[in-house]
Amino acid sequence: MHTRAADYLRDHGLKATAPRVAIVAVLLKEKRPLSVQDLLDALPKKTADQATAYRSLEAFAEAGLIHRLDLGQGKALYELSEEGEHHHHLVCTSCGKIEDVEDCEVEAFARRALEASKRFAELHHHSLELFGICKDCVKKR
Amino acid sequence: MHTRAADYLRDHGLKATAPRVAIVAVLLKEKRPLSVQDLLDALPKKTADQATAYRSLEAFAEAGLIHRLDLGQGKALYELSEEGEHHHHLVCTSCGKIEDVEDCEVEAFARRALEASKRFAELHHHSLELFGICKDCVKKR
DNA sequence: GTTCTTGCAAATACTTTGCATTGGC
DNA sequence: GCCAATGCAAAGTATTTGCAAGAAC
DSSP: OOOHHHHHHHHTTOOOOHHHHHHHHHHHHHOSOBOHHHHHHHSOTTSSOHHHHHHHHHHHHHHTSEEEEEOSSSSEEEEEOOTTOOOEEEEETTTOOEEEEOOOOHHHHHHHHHHHOSSEEEEEEEEEEEEEEEHHHHHTO | OOOHHHHHHHHTTOOOOHHHHHHHHHHHHHOSOBOHHHHHHHSOTTSSOHHHHHHHHHHHHHHTSEEEEEOSSSSEEEEEOOTTOOOEEEEETTTOOEEEEOOOOHHHHHHHHHHHOSSEEEEEEEEEEEEEEEHHHHHTO
């Protein structure tokens, strides 16, 4: 199999099985954070079992292929981590709309926080999410 | 009833019922982010039902008395939001240890992100969590 | 008395796990 | 062929909800 999704998987040292290729294909196409349910709904029926989706996503995250987000919705969201790129999100607390914020300045802040801490030895990643109201939802109230 | 917890509740326009006072008392005492289960375990038996805890915490968060955190543990954590203070967290991904990081510099970043966005109208709050390994856990490996 | 809160139990949502089978490499 | 990945079903954990009883004002 030689789709873009399959290559993406192999490039990260992961087996390119049918369910995995299908999942990555959806992530490539949607380009937005998706929940497990979003993913399963977007797949042709029976392409991947729910357990397979959870296990695959965990493997992908470990391999650095995707990022896992927590936007306080009580469920995890996943998005492809494009090479070298690092961004955060604007989240509408009314409708759930998500917009990317490029340009992260947390690194320096994180470095200083680590230096100031007596109990922490290393920092590996961070999450920064901005919550507010989108223009559509402002109109509606 | 005139405990510190009860006053805390009334100051925020909330009824000071027995279960609520008990919950706030635990939050005042522990001074760290607690899960609902943590809270229930810390309460004398039968002080508050689980449903009451969830409903109270939701009301507290809405009133601005507490903050809800999501540290990717699959469950929400709650901590008192002390007046005027605003902080973030260092989280050990190995043992779950949490340390506060005072001194937040996200406001300016958030303002710029909002200005740069075509679709968002207002920003209300944000979350910034730093994930890494604490010194204790570094030793153990 | 009216309204908000609580307890209990059941329901729902998300995620994980055991195990036999399948399939990539 | 070997080992990892999958499907299915069941379990586990977190959170929400319906409803009758109770407490606050």
